[in-house]
Amino acid sequence: MSETMVVQEHVYDATIQITEMVDFGLDLKAIASKKAQIPPQGLRVNVAFKGELKGPKLQGTISGIDYLLMKPDGIGQLNVQAVITTSDGERIAQRGDGVLTPQQDSSVSQLRENIAFYSASSKYGWVNRMQFWASGTSDLSTGKILLKVFIA
Secondary structure (H helix, E strand, C coil), rough: CCCCCCCEEEEEEEEEEEEEEECCCCCCHHHHCCCCCCCCCCEEEEEEEEEEEEECCCCCEEEEEEEEEEECCCCEEEEEEEEEEEEECCEEEEEEEEEEEECCCCEEEEEEEEEEEEECCCCCCHHHHCCEEEEEEECCCCCCCEEEEEEE
């Protein structure tokens, strides 16, 4: 009989630091400080990051880029591509999409993300058969992202 995982089972907590933001004509910090407005076509920013994962199912490090698109209404569309290196040296590809919702009068935004993983590793092949959800926060003033990831 094959083992099944419980829906909403906790996989890991991530503590992530933004390492670089590449803009294409307008800086995201100018938007956050209200020195500029998001243009009608939106604002594209490539957000590079790296961090640490700790949890009952996965531990290790993560690095990647969010190809973020901020829409004129202030909501961000996430498009995350990342690599997890597990504590035992295996690699897992991650892709995710979701929304970033700024909080009024704050540098903190709420994050909600749908995540899929891929690994050819026999130890981590279980991630290929699951869908994952993440929720957390991103603080532009500190560059810190905190996420909790669960099996959907």
